[in-house]
């Protein structure tokens with residue numbers, strides 16, 4: 001008997017041809033999986049469709065669209081244990097990159113067909129589900145500037161251009177960050193709280209690698225004191241992200257915790273998984289192992305040790 005799944009498809013996401021893309025997905029998945037297909041509309045979003053699918057007791061949910069669609073669908077699935085398939089067709093595709101899921105339609109479909117799953121953490125920010133990150137300040141201003149029309153025309157460049165434009169009027173603010181055991185007060189231009197983040201989310205890259213299944217959130221504080229400092233800090237974050245090392249600049253800080261309460265003065269705009277949600281204050285907490293996601297076969301089990309290649313290696317199994 002075939003497996004079954006609810007497929008939630010956003011027909012306006014990305015820059016491709018939605019009819020052809022849906023046809024391709026059906027031809028790749030339907031030999032193995034019976035699909036119940038629902039299209040999002042301006043009125044009915046992916047979270048409503050996913051909530052209804054959860055109520056119907058579906059075997060799996062597959063979401064196909066940009067980051068907005070993927071996070072909206074994921075939000076209804078957190079804590080349900082229903083396996084979640086991701087087919088990214090957006091501009092930034094941060095969701096797939098952060099969870100290391102292929103971002104081409106055929107490889108994403110193969111991942112779902114293979115059927116390997118892995119638990120990853122999720123989070124809630126001001127009561128709203130979060131899979132990737134909450135950005136305060138600079139990032140939120142940049143996302144707001146890159147509107148759908150600009151993204152259609154320019155793709156990823158829309159975000160980069162908005163970021164460059166935004167550097168010109170870099171604002172800093174007072175911030176208070178509270179964890180279970182600390183209250184930190186400082187000045188900043190950007191605060192990012194990440195559950196999972198792709199390397200392209202530069203402002204999240206303070207720590208040496210963001211771990212998305214450790215039950216903790218990673219917070220990065222970027223506090224440059226000039227436009228030149230902001231550029232230098234960004235370049236440093238790009239370098240450390242590509243080498244998976246932690247930052248070493250006085251104007252960048254980071255910490256890990258299970259939850260954060262953040263206040264800013266003046267209040268700052270907040271972007272949550274790519275969508276504007278209003279202004280600070282925010283409260284974010286992690287939901288360990290909140291999502292069960294289809295992942296490529298080689299990631300289903302993360303290796304707990306690596307010994308091969310060590311010089312003169314011998315490994316002896318002890319008799320217990």
Ligand SMILES: Nc1ncnc2c1ncn2[C@@H]1O[C@H](COP(=O)(O)OP(=O)(O)OP(=O)(O)O)[C@@H](O)[C@H]1O
Pocket residue numbers: 010011012013014015040041042045065066067068069070089090091092093148151274
């Ligand atoms: N049929 C539709 N017509 C108009 N808007 C829609 C429709 N379906 C979904 N939407 C809207 O699309 C938005 C989500 O878009 P999504 O993020 O998936 O794609 P994108 O903007 O192309 O990608 P990215 O976020 O990577 O730039 C939501 O705001 C949702 O309300």
